Amino acid sequence: MSSPYAVLKNSIEKGIGESLAALGYSFQNINGTIETKGVAGDISCSVALRLSGAAGKSREELADRIASGIGRIAFVEKVTTENGFINFHLDKPAFSKEAIAYIMKRREGSVRSDERKTAKMIVEYPSVNPVHPWHVGQVRSAILGDVMSNIYEACGYVVEREDYIDDLGLQMAEAVWGTINAERLGIERDAKKKFDHAVGEVYVSVNRLLEREPQLIGDIKKVLASMEQDGTYESKLSREMAEEYVRAEYLTAFDFGMYHNVLIWESDIVRNNLLGAALGILKEKGITKRPSEGKYANCVVIDIKDLKNLPKELSGLREESKVLVRSDGTPNYLAKDIAFHMWKLGIIKDCFLFRKFMESQPNGAPLYTTGPGGDRMDFGGGYGAINTIDSRQSYEQMLIRVVLDSIGEGERVAMLKHLAYGVVELESGPLAGRRGTFAGYTADDLLREAKEMAKSMIKKGDLMGAAQRESVARAVAISAIKFEFLKVSPERKIVFSWKRALNFEGDSGPYCQYTYARAARILEKSGLTHSGIDGADLSQFTDERVFSLVKLMAMAHSMVEKAAAEYRPNVITEYIIDLAVSFSRFYENIPVLKSNTEEEARSKLAVVSAFAHTMRGMLGVLGIEAIDSM
RNA sequence: GGGCUCCUAGCUCAGCUUGGAUAGAGCGACGUCCUCCUAAUAUUAUGGAGUGGAAAGACGUAGGUCGCGGGUUCAAAUCCCGCGGAGCCCGCCA
Numbered sequence: 172m173s174s175p176y177a178v179l180k181n182s183i184e185k186g187i188g189e190s191l192a193a194l195g196y197s198f199q200n201i202n203g204t205i206e207t208k209g210v211a212g213d214i215s216c217s218v219a220l221r222l223s224g225a226a227g228k229s230r231e232e233l234a235d236r237i238a239s240g241i242g243r244i245a246f247v248e249k250v251t252t253e254n255g256f257i258n259f260h261l262d263k264p265a266f267s268k269e270a271i272a273y274i275m276k277r278r279e280g281s282v283r284s285d286e287r288k289t290a291k292m293i294v295e296y297p298s299v300n301p302v303h304p305w306h307v308g309q310v311r312s313a314i315l316g317d318v319m320s321n322i323y324e325a326c327g328y329v330v331e332r333e334d335y336i337d338d339l340g341l342q343m344a345e346a347v348w349g350t351i352n353a354e355r356l357g358i359e360r361d362a363k364k365k366f367d368h369a370v371g372e373v374y375v376s377v378n379r380l381l382e383r384e385p386q387l388i389g390d391i392k393k394v395l396a397s398m399e400q401d402g403t404y405e406s407k408l409s410r411e412m413a414e415e416y417v418r419a420e421y422l423t424a425f426d427f428g429m430y431h432n433v434l435i436w437e438s439d440i441v442r443n444n445l446l447g448a449a450l451g452i453l454k455e456k457g458i459t460k461r462p463s464e465g466k467y468a469n470c471v472v473i474d475i476k477d478l479k480n481l482p483k484e485l486s487g488l489r490e491e492s493k494v495l496v497r498s499d500g501t502p503n504y505l506a507k508d509i510a511f512h513m514w515k516l517g518i519i520k521d522c523f524l525f526r527k528f529m530e531s532q533p534n535g536a537p538l539y540t541t542g543p544g545g546d547r548m549d550f551g552g553g554y555g556a557i558n559t560i561d562s563r564q565s566y567e568q569m570l571i572r573v574v575l576d577s578i579g580e581g582e583r584v585a586m587l588k589h590l591a592y593g594v595v596e597l598e599s600g601p602l603a604g605r606r607g608t609f610a611g612y613t614a615d616d617l618l619r620e621a622k623e624m625a626k627s628m629i630k631k632g633d634l635m636g637a638a639q640r641e642s643v644a645r646a647v648a649i650s651a652i653k654f655e656f657l658k659v660s661p662e663r664k665i666v667f668s669w670k671r672a673l674n675f676e677g678d679s680g681p682y683c684q685y686t687y688a689r690a691a692r693i694l695e696k697s698g699l700t701h702s703g704i705d706g707a708d709l710s711q712f713t714d715e716r717v718f719s720l721v722k723l724m725a726m727a728h729s730m731v732e733k734a735a736a737e738y739r740p741n742v743i744t745e746y747i748i749d750l751a752v753s754f755s756r757f758y759e760n761i762p763v764l765k766s767n768t769e770e771e772a773r774s775k776l777a778v779v780s781a782f783a784h785t786m787r788g789m790l791g792v793l794g795i796e797a798i799d800s801m
Numbered sequence: 802g803g804g805c806u807c808c809u810a811g812c813u814c815a816g817c818u819u820g821g822a823u824a825g826a827g828c829g830a831c832g833u834c835c836u837c838c839u840a841a842u843a844u845u846a847u848g849g850a851g852u853g854g855a856a857a858g859a860c861g862u863a864g865g866u867c868g869c870g871g872g873u874u875c876a877a878a879u880c881c882c883g884c885g886g887a888g889c890c891c892g893c894c895a
Contacts, residue, residue: 203819210822217821224875254822255875300895340895437895470893487803488891497893504895565805566890593806594889628857647857658827659814662806664888670828671813675857677827678814685857693854737818745815748826759859779854801857 174281175246175269176725179214180205182244183259187216190240196222212251212258213722220255230255263718264709270725271704274781279788282727284327291329293515293553294320298335298560301416302346303371305423306609307617307667308561308595308602311656314794315592316559317429318657318740321792323557325728326735331550332431335511338413339437340504342374342604344395345381347409349373351394356380365615366419370412375607399501401442410438417528421538423614427649428794430532432539433525433550439541440507445522449510450495450502452518456578459495471496471506479577484569493570505567512571516583517552525550555586557738562591562662590738593664602667617672621648624673625681629801643801650680650795657793658744678748680795683786686751686758690783691799693763697776707774716760717778720753724785731792740793747789754782 173181184201191198198204198218209215219234226233234252241250241257246269248262274281296316299309320330337343349356356376360369381387397405417434424430440446450471453459458478459471472492475485495506513519526545529538539548560568568589575584595602602608625644655672659665675681712718726746734742763779766772787797 200819204821206821215822220821220875230875256822337895342895467893472893482804484804485891489802490891494893499893501893503893508895562806563889564895567895569805591806596888663814664807666813668813674827679827679857681857689855689858696854741815745826752826755859758855762854764854 173285174273174725174728175266176729179244179246179261179266180729183214183216183247186241186244187218187237187257189242190237191218191222193240194236196226198222207722207726209256209258211253211256213261214259216257216259217255219252219257223255261718261722263712263721266725267712267718267721268704268707268709270721271777271781274724274784275703275777278784279791281784282731282788282792283325284728284732286327288327289329290554291331291552292320292323293331293333293551293556294323294559295333295335295515295556296320296559298337299420300337300340300342300604301367301370301413301420302342302374303604303607303609304365304367305420305614306595306602306604307612307614307672310427310614310617310652311592311595311665312559312561313424313427313429313614314653314656315590315661315740316557317427317794318653318743318792319557319559319590319735319738321794322731322735322740322743325731325792331433331553333515333550334431334434336413336417336434336436338409339395339399339441339507341391341395343409343413344391344398345377346370346374347398347405347412348391348394349377350408350412365422366415367423368419368613368615370416371604371607371609374604378605378607396499396501398438399441406438410436414528421529421532423618425533426618427614427653428796430534430536430538432536434528434538434540435511435523436541437507439523439543440510441502443522443524443542445514445519446502446507446510448519448522449513450506452513452578453495453509453574458574458577467492467494467498469498470494473574477577478573480573480581482569482573484566485573505570508567509571509574512556512575512587514551515553515556516575516580516587518575518578518580518583520552521547523547523550553586555588557588557590559590559592561594563594565589565591588738590661592661595665595667597667612667617652618648620669621651621673624648624675625651628675643798646796646798647675647681647684647801650684650790651675652680653793653795654678654680654683654744657740660741661739678744680790680793681801683747683751683790684795684798684801686754687783687786687790687797688799688801689758690754690779690786693758693779694776694783695799697764697772704774704777706770707777708768708770709774711771711774711778714761716757717775720750720757720778720782723750723753724781727785727789730789743789743793747786747793750782750786750789754786757782 183205187201201218204218205214205216207214219237220230223230223233234255234257238250238252238257246261246266247259249260251258294316297309297313299305320332324330350373358372358376394405397403398409400406459473461471462468472494475488475491493505494503496502514522524542524545525539525548527537528540532538558568572584572587597612622644625647629640651673655674658678712721730742730746734740761775763775766775790797
């Protein structure tokens with residue numbers, strides 16, 4: 172069942188198309204000339220302006236001829252023209268009735284697609300190096316990934332949320348070395364401290380020590396080499412530490428209401444020979460070579476100039492070769508990432524074994540992990556994949572695409588999207604894990620501060636109990652944080668400020684929650700059991716203050732589709748603010764419970780109820796909880 | 802050397818992919834927004850009480866060479882070219 176808005180838009184497009192055809196014109200992308208925010212009418216079309224030159228007629232004349240050729244369209248009361256625009260005026264009562272009935276039937280689900288796609292989208296986030304707690308930049312990454320996942324789910328896709336655990340990197344080696352040499356660092360590990368914070372202290376201390384004694388890097392590289400060998404003490408310790416880290420990290424993720432399906436460990440990419448298979452394919456396709464002399468002697472490298480369809484980003488590079496396997500035989504990050512993406516897109520299958528990492532996350536679902544040990548499971552092999560990774564890694568992400576394209580997988584690569592977001596900086600400079608500038612700006616700090624602030628804003632005289640106060644504060648805090656990060660375009664960098672991060676007013680999450688709570692209070696007070704549109708006084712919908720709200724609500728799902736197509740969650744934050752403002756206007760001007768007749772009250776209550784469902788559904792897509800009172 | 806991103810109101814940002822009617826929000830600034838009681842000259846100030854689904858709100862006003870210069874077009878914040886400013890990337894790191 173399509174939404175009335177979708178029906179309306181399709182039939183307008185069809186109506187214009189038929190009228191154009193009857194006049195002997197053709198125009199591609201009529202849909203692109205239709206917009207809903209015109210000056211006159213409810214929906215307007217600028218096709219006559221574009222065609223007037225070729226048609227040799229004035230825009231006004233052409234618009235009139237097209238308009239008069241349009242047949243009857245569902246929900247459209249009349250068609251007018253002005254300045255060459257064709258304006259469609261809706262039959263407000265008829266459209267409102269259908270739109271609200273549609274929402275009431277599907278409730279929060281009205282923002283989601285009816286269509287269940289079988290295609291799987293894999294979303295990777297936040298893939299934090301397991302050596303320090305999430306800082307505010309990684310909060311942005313995690314929120315973006317999580318909400319993109321929600322958006323694709325709302326569009327009907329099967330979504331697989333993956334987290335890449337980088338347990339073989341140099342930074343992990345530093346943390347492992349620091350743990351082995353703890354007394355040398357002079358830090359005592361506080362066993363009560365959350366492990367991500369504790370390991371962060373070790374990591375930062377090691378880096379401080381390295382600045383004074385740079386020669387220690389040799390020792391650390393030895394640790395790294397042992398870590399890469401299966402069965403060594405260092406490899407076991409590394410995995411143990413990383414697992415403990417992930418458990419601590421996920422306490423934070425759970426606090427933010429984020430859940431994953433599966434963890435992919437870098438060490439398992441090597442151990443389970445996904446890497447070997449990937450390198451085999453590259454070699455077979457003639458993409459890689461192994462020079463026996465020169466700068467890259469005994470390395471496995473890709474010569475950029477051997478790749479097909481080179482984009483201009485890859486011109487004028489400083490180095491013409493990219494190393495995949497070092498001369499000592501160890502693979503670098505790029506090699507493992509290429510292999511990982513071959514698995515993600517189904518180019519290589521069935522290499523991992525999976526087991527449960529957690530029996531049950533707070534949402535009730537288990538969290539799986541790649542080996543060691545376990546069973547074959549149906550992870551990976553996505554129709555498409557989205558990588559939520561900051562824009563500094565665009566070059567590397569693009570290389571993966573070009574390499575996969577060069578082995579003839581262009582079709583799959585077309586569905587691989589790098590959602591490149593701008594970094595989050597502090598006013599004092601960049602957030603550097605290495606230098607520990609995240610101190611005081613971790614995800615846990617942020618949430619704690621936001622909760623404190625939310626609590627202080629709950630009025631003293633409020634009748635809430637302690638437990639409710641706590642849960643409201645938590646919901647409000649999360650909504651403030653998520654909304655602030657989501658409302659700016661992903662590509663923009665953000666300079667973090669507490670004032671903005673804890674925004675509870677204006678364009679904010681709490682404001683949206685607040686309008687929902689107001690609607691909930693009205694519904695509660697009304698004692699309404701049946702809030703359907705049957706028997707309502709439809710003349711109420713001719714009031715623009717009512718109808719503009721209805722029209723906005725009807726567009727909810729199309730906004731989710733737009734956010735998915737553009738990979739821009741801020742499409743939804745913009746929409747949801749419009750929705751909240753529109754409801755506020757309605758609420759300020761139209762008394763609901765003091766209506767003249769029962770039929771009138773019924774129609775207004777139906778609007779309030781439809782608003783509540785739409786807002787709840789949209790907030791849900793953003794990972795924000797709708798609360799009945801605050 | 803090459804490439805990527807950003808530049809829109811005092812500040813923070815939407816809008817640009819798909820050109821369209823008057824370039825939009827929020828913050829900040831200024832102003833307005835229920836009833837009753839409360840001194841003198843008062844539709845005032847101050848203090849107090851109350852009501853409603855509501856003040857964690859609503860409305861209004863002021864604030865713009867859309868970085869600059871060309872071009873395309875009936876029409877450019879939006880597309881193209883050039884320039885400038887800010888940031889980032891191109892490693893046998895990850």
